[in-house]
Amino acid sequence: MLEKHSESEVHVDKVEQGPASSIAFGLERIGLIAVRAPIISCIVLLALIVGAVFGIYRIKIDDSLSQLFRSDTREFKQYEEVTKKFPAEEFDVLVVVEGKTLLARNNLEKLRDFVTDMQLVEGTRGLVSLFSARQAPAPGKLPAALFPPELPEGAAYDKFIETVKNNEIIRGKLLSEDGTLALIVLSLDPEVVASSKLTKTVGDIRALMKEDLSDTGLNVQLSGVPVMQLEIRNAVERDGLTYNILGILAGCVIAIIFFRKISFMIAAAFPPMIAILLALGALGWANFNLNMFLNVMTPLIMVISFSDSMQLTFAARDRLIAGQDKFTAFKNAVLVVGPACVLTHGTAGISFIALQFSDSDLIRKFGEAGLAATIIALVAVLSLVPVFGVLFVRNEKVFAVKFQGADAGVQALRNFCYWIAVRMVGRPGLFSLIAVLFVGGLGVIYANLEPRYRLADQVPDKRQAVAASDRLDAKLTGANPVNVLIQFPKGETLYSPETLQTIADVHATVEKAAGVGNVWSLETLRRWLAEKAGSADVATLKEYVSVIPEHLVRRFIDAEQDAVVVAGRVPDKDSSQLLPIVDKLDTELDAVRKKHPGYEIAVTGLAAIAARNSASMIEKLNRGLTVEFALVAIFIGLAFRSWVVMFACILPGIFPVVMSGTVLWAMGEGLQFASVVALTVSFGLGLSATIHFLNRLRLESKPGVGSALAVERATVLVGPALILTTVVLACGLVVTVFSDLPSLRLFGWLSAFSMVMALVADLFILRPTAMWLINLHGKLQGPDKPAI
Helix, strand or coil: CHHHHHHHHHHHHHCCCCHHHCCCCCHHHHHHHHHCCHHHHHHHHHHHHHHHHHHHHCCEECCCCCHHHCCCCHHHHHHHHHHHHCCCHHHEEEEEEECCCCCCHHHHHHHHHHHHHHCCCCCEEEEECHHHCECCCCCCCCCCECCCCCCCCHHHHHHHHHHHHCCCCCECCCECCCCCEEEEEEEECHHHHCCCHHHHHHHHHHHHHHHHHCCCCCEEEEECHHHHHHHHHHHHHHHHHHHHHHHHHHHHHHHHHHHCCHHHHHHHHHHHHHHHHHHHHHHHHCCCEECCCHHHHHHHHHHHHHHHHHHHHHHHHHHHHCCCCHHHHHHHHHHHHHHHHHHHHHHHHHHHHHHHHCCCHHHHHHHHHHHHHHHHHHHHHHHHHHHHHHHHCCCHHHHHHHHHCCCHHHHHHHHHHHHHHHHHCCCHHHHHHHHHHHHHHHHHHHHCCCECCCHHHHCCCCCHHHHHHHHHHHHCCCCEEEEEEEECCCCCCCCCHHHHHHHHHHHHHHHHCCCCEEEECHHHHHHHHHHHHCCCCHHHHHHHHHHCCHHHHCCCECCCCCEEEEEEEECCCCHHHHHHHHHHHHHHCHHHHHHCCCCEEEEECHHHHHHHHHHHHHHHHHHHHHHHHHHHHHHHHHHHCCHHHHHHCHHHHHHHHHHHHHHHHHCCCCECHHHHHHHHHHHHHHHHHHHHHHHHHHHHCCCCCCHHHHHHHHHHHHHHHHHHHHHHHHHHHHHHHHCCCHHHHHHHHHHHHHHHHHHHHHHHHHHHHHHHHHHHHCCCCCCCCCCC
16 A cells, blocks of 8 residues: 555656646746756855844844733823833832841841942932931921931830831832831833843842842842843843754754755755744844744744745655656655645735734734745745755665665654554544534633733743742732823913822822722822921922932923822732722722813823733734634635635644643633734644645545545655654744743743644544545535546
8 A cells, every 4th residue: 555655646746737736826836946046046045144144133122011012002102101201110120128137237237238339330310218218307407317327226226117117108118017028119221221231230230239138138139120121131032042953953853863864854954944044134124123922933934934844855755766866856846745835834824914903013013024934934945945955965866776665764654644544534424523523612612711911921930020029019019010190281280289189089099999009199298298297288398399309209290290190009910800900990080080170090001001901902813813714714725726625624723723722721721912822823834734635635636546545645645744844843832941931931832732733633633524525525626627
């Protein structure tokens, strides 16, 4: 039986496939252009590589935490306006100092020295800590510092510490209720945060931590947006190197093991590597920024291109073993396998186009980059595999003789594929019914997955920032800001009675809101003055605001004094838990809006934006995936000119998605941005095996050949390459488990699992389904085509 498969394949090669019978409408012939002048093609390729290298150097890293929610919506524009007017949050380094002996006299002295030293770090604009607290001002005098130059001793010190712990300005805000955790807020220059200088600035802070506090027994960690951005930036750079090295090694090792010739390894593995280089270079010249999703572009390009390069190389290798010369072998490989390659890239392209329906600029950019990379990968693979084959394969006749009887590795895979095919075509109706029921059951589970989002998923969880934020969540009600923006109507000023009352009412509402704590505003200062100085008049308030450093005032009063914020903080919970908090707060503020008409009051901040938008954005992506199922099935059916093919590819296409969703459900996970994007992309990529099998089945379904025999032949001829490419692709994607970014780890392992499930679907669902449909319809053909 296996000898017949080889004879069938050679017979197909002798009949050149023209555009009229091509499922790709002849587009695969672009792969024959370069092979006609391989030397010139390599010179052109070298020039393109040089240009790509310069393009890669142009790629910058987008480490913004708000990048996922960047859009043209009113809410996001309002959030951007707030960050411009009150730029503190985007540039604050949060220093979290914790320990049971935090308020011991020696430790407090060293902590004060540390705070003093941090103010001298280059790039620092200002600093807020428990040492910033002031005593109540005496009439006509500037308020004195809460902490005296020389700390008291003995019983006087104990009394002093009680005063510190009960200070309204710092209690629950800069110092935990139990006195074991202190928060130091270090404001950095925006130019430093946006540049490479951030690395040095954060490094200087860490050096001071070690120098000033190493012998205190206190635990000191850094968090805040700049630190998170730096950790994201470092992780993206480190991950890119890891993916490139491990992905390339995986491809080369597996190719050399099964081909056992360096020349075939070059033909199979080098085009995907070059595709990666050219695609990243093109993205650089197109001014794309590297981010949490574009960082997986390297393994994705490897996935897209390596599958087809392996299929082309396998096809050419079989033809060489059958006795063809290398030019004819690679030419016919392009003509026979090339149409399926074009179609696989087409389905991958549709997956990336589907991402354009997202509200997120980040995800849309990822879709654009993926589509561009798909086109570049297609041209690179179709052109370079035959070029490298013609240039590097030597002694075809010696090779053919050597491997005709000694091809144990590939032969073992073919035997395995044949064993599966025989059993799958035995009872196609029964197996098809089982597949429908099984996939339907998994689909019900998948439909119950709920959207999930946490800010921590964007940040490296093996570094300090997430751990420090967790401590703030536990001790100071949270590290994530939720702001209420108050904009004044014309005619009202900052210190007008109506404005001050509005601020007071909003502040009180936020304070009472469940789940929100650490509330700061101008009202905080006014209350303190009223209690400690016994004066609530506007003149005293103005005087006190005037002596506060500018960077502190800008935290809650904008430069034009026509808007203020009431700032609160919430823990880093899942968006489904934060949304009720945000919505309830917004509803409770309606009473303030009615009481003070003309004042615009809006709940904003990254946590609020994420809580409101993440679920709807994820659900919209998920709905887009459902639409993608239908579009891809119709696309493949039209390309094959066959409704049989259209229906045959539906079940194996859906299976990897619903199976992956079931695994997420079993793990207690929901649908995150990374998971739904991974499933969207994997659906298009996973159909590669389906398309290559159906293309081979199309060629094997000739008059006089039974449907069972055609399925068996197609399985044996394309199966080994499909298995090998799935292994390589899974390895190329699973390397993301080495990432520090939780979202990338999720994207990587879920994509790899989906690829493996796509192979399972191809072997155990596609074959009986295709067989059953062929038997039902009587043939695998289009309405205006002869039997194929």
